[in-house]
Amino acid sequence: MSLYTHHLPEWKREEVEDVKKHIGQFTLVGLVDMHGIPATQLQQIRRNLRGIATIKMTRNTLVLHALAEIGGDLEAIKDYISGNSAMIFTNENPFKLYKLLAKTQTKMAAKAGQIAPEDIVVPKGPTSFKPGPIVGELQQAGIPAAIEAGKVKIKETKTVVKAGGVINAKLATVLAKLDIKPVDVGLMLQAAFYQGSIFEPSTLNIDESVFMGQIAQAATEAFNLSVNAAFPTADTIGAIVTKAAREARSLGIEAPVYEQDLIDAIIGKAYREMAAVKGAIGEN
Amino acid sequence: MEYIYAALLLHKAGKDVSEENVKAVLTAAGIAADESRIKALVASLEGVDIEDAISKAAAAPVAVAAAPA
Amino acid sequence: MEYIYAALLLHKAGKDVSEENVKAVLTAAGIAADESRIKALVASLEGVDIEDAISKAAAAPVAVAAAPA
Amino acid sequence: MEYIYAALLLHKAGKDVSEENVKAVLTAAGIAADESRIKALVASLEGVDIEDAISKAAAAPVAVAAAPA
Amino acid sequence: MEYIYAALLLHKAGKDVSEENVKAVLTAAGIAADESRIKALVASLEGVDIEDAISKAAAAPVAVAAAPA
Amino acid sequence: MEYIYAALLLHKAGKDVSEENVKAVLTAAGIAADESRIKALVASLEGVDIEDAISKAAAAPVAVAAAPA
Amino acid sequence: MEYIYAALLLHKAGKDVSEENVKAVLTAAGIAADESRIKALVASLEGVDIEDAISKAAAAPVAVAAAPA
Structure with missing residues (x-):
């Protein structure tokens, strides 16, 4: 060599x-x-x-x-x-x-003969073109166009090329005029x-969204473990206290234990039970 | 609603929700019980699973109303 | 929940939710009333606006019904 | 709520939620325990599955958050 | 959660949530208190608004288990 | 949370969440490991089904409030 | 997930989530670290606001945890 x-x-x-x-x-x-x-x-x-x-x-x-x-x-x-x-x-x-x-x-205008990397869609609506031969060009490229109120308008949203399809010369010209840049360069x-x-x-x-999801999941797991095992950290002590307090409230309301802190909830529960029975019997 | 509370009370006490019992409870609460309403209540409770109805109420979260706040 | 049913029954009947009255209602329902629980109930209700607590509970189910939709 | 926390503590410790035990916990916390409230607590918890009652609190968040998912 | 229950018990009783007090409460409940866990708890509670954390519990739904059904 | 992540890491690696192992991980991360917190962590996790604790939702109120947004 | 745990461990400890640090943590946990996965992790984390990703988890922790149930 x-x-x-x-x-x-x-x-x-x-x-x-x-x-x-x-x-x-x-x-x-x-x-x-x-x-x-x-x-x-x-x-x-x-x-x-x-x-x-x-x-x-x-x-x-x-x-x-x-x-x-x-x-x-x-x-x-x-x-x-x-x-x-x-x-x-x-x-x-x-x-x-x-x-x-x-x-x-970056996105670039397509050249004749290029492959569409994704579906190329021309949205309906008014264009900036003044009436002229452009209408015919659009129509020949398969884009339904008409003149309306002195402007060229595209009548309906149309997929002109499917992903993987070839962009022909006529279409490439029209897309460029419409300022549609479908090609990744x-x-x-x-x-x-x-x-x-x-x-x-x-x-x-690397799929960033999957990755972000994993971070969120790891954070959730850590949070859950910290709270459920009652190992307090600066991030979780508030949630741990809330959980303990909720458990106490839940027990107090379920039993029920008549406590000033719980009486509102217990009254509410009794009322809802009454309302549920009332609903069940259809009484007034 | 007094009539239903009376029925619930009897139910929780494991007593029969009979006209007689409902009347006794209402009377003890100082309510002049209306015989026909008691009859209607007892009749309409027949075939109703009180425990089931109650458990549905228990499942309804009070605080969900706070959620959008 | 018997004790609270009795309290709400009395409240709806416009009666005082006193230890005596609660006991009377429970007894009429055939429940051997626990003095300490009656005391606790009456004490916990002191200064509580029962009507207000009920209206909050009444407001809740609406929100719940909408949630799963 | 002190009384309920005392009950939860005893429950978690595998101890009986008896008047005596509740009193011991409250006293250790420097609380002048009210005999009647202790009695009411113990009576209220009779026949109550504490684990089940607690888990109703635990069950709540899952269902709520899962709903929109 | 025993350690947290003990802390909340002390807090509700208006007592200082100190290592000493937490230990006394746990011991009274028959729990062999772990010094390191007490230390970790007391340290983490410093600067935490317990009242605020508790009030969040009140806002949480009591039992929503039925929601997904 | 460093201590919790260390525990999770060891758990996922199939290693024992022992004081020694936790310390090794924290030290490798350049953290001056606090012996007492490590002890507290290991003690807290004793008898805890980590897999279960990881997947069990622990926070309700936040999620509830966020859900309708 | 070990790699993510290691990254979050470092992040929470205020350490640089560098290839070297991640490797050290994984190795200490007894995990045979894969260089290319570490590289991928560190590269992916560049430009990611970890705090932001974590806070999103905090806002909806339940939904995630509930999913596998």
Whole structure:
């Protein structure tokens, strides 16, 4: 291998060395899919990641060279390289990187031939268009439109493409005019090598709501245990006292024990019993 | 409602909710008992499971009214 | 609950909820009245607005009925 | 409510809720125990399943919160 | 809950909820009081408005077991 | 609540909630463990079915008030 | 849930919920800590207001607990 790389032209040699340098400088080495990201958007993403992560676009062959020269467990990441891969480097952990990248996702206008990531719905209601050829364009794209009060109006809410369907050229043009941006664009993490192992997106995609639910559940369990075992903590002493007091009240009312504190409740209970019997016999 | 309280009292005491007993209780409370109302009460209680009716009342939470506050 | 039934019976009849009266009602119902419980009942009712307590109880069932809906 | 707490204490300790025991607890708390109230308490609790009466308090919150779920 | 009952008993009696007093009450009820639990209880009650916590119990439903039915 | 979380952690790990184990967990968390509170915790949990205590709802009033909101 | 317990333990103790601390706590509890799960936990907690998540639990503790019943 070293023999082969030896014959690389100077600029390629420098590029491979630069990749190796990056790999040595950061704790995380990852691959991101750059497919379909316009240059302007990429600039924005780079700005957002400044100081956190570095993106490096290099020919895949050179990346493979660098990986091969470093060797070890890292080399396995080559299996994740696709035609549009770029390298990403950071000192954050892969979970955090995944979240950061997810945040850089933005909605964009669809291009002809793109796949709809979700159902694309055009809502009914007035548009800003003045009457003109736009009505015909909308209709040809399958959107029921008409002129009303001098304005173009969409007559009914319509799902124009189902998730997974292809967005055709006519529709793409009309959606853009309607300012509907159905496509997610952003860096998709393909794999990350971190502390000796490779992390795939499926591992890194944590459902926040499940997680929040778990925190709430743990807190509930702790609360319940503290109160039910009567082990007082600053957070639970109030509830423990309330529980004890409720138990005493409950016993006092059920027995009943005629106490000033309980007499209202006992009267209420007697009254409700009377009312229940009254209801049962339908008397007046 | 006095008539029903009298019936409940007898029921809890394990006594028969008879016209005679209801009348005795009401009289002891200083109420001039109306014979026909007593008859109506006793008649209407026939076939009513007082314990069951009471337990439904017990289940009704007093304080729920406070909930929206 | 016999004691409180007796108290409410007397209250509804417009009679004084005194130890004597409560005992009379309980006795008429065939209950061997416990002096100490009568005392406790009468003492606990001192200064209590029975009508008010009843009206609060009467208000509760409405809220309950709505809750499960 | 002191008397009820005393009863609960004895119950949890597995002791008999007797007049003597209730008095001992109240006295230890520095309360000049009223014999008649103690008698009333013990009489009131006769035949009462304390665990069951307490658990009615415990059962309450579950049902309420579960309703909207 | 014995420890809490003892604390509430003392509170209701207008006594200081001190380690000493809690221990005396528990002992009178025949409970072998655990020093560490008493300490934990007394410490946690510092700065707690017991009256407020108790009043919340009064607001809670007594028995709502029937609600989900 | 640190002590309770330590107990939960040990319980879920299938370990004994002993003073020694609780102390080890708290110490690992960088907490200067209070021997007396640890003792109190372990004593409180004695005879407690943790699984049951975890799942049994302990707080009513708060939930009730929040429910209709 | 052990990982969550460990995180909440640290949080309540005012300690940093770092990978190192979580691992130390889990290890002390005798749990063979999974590095990637710890990483996932710590990463997930970033940007999460733990206090807020806990308070949501406090507002509806019963509903959660009642669910498995």
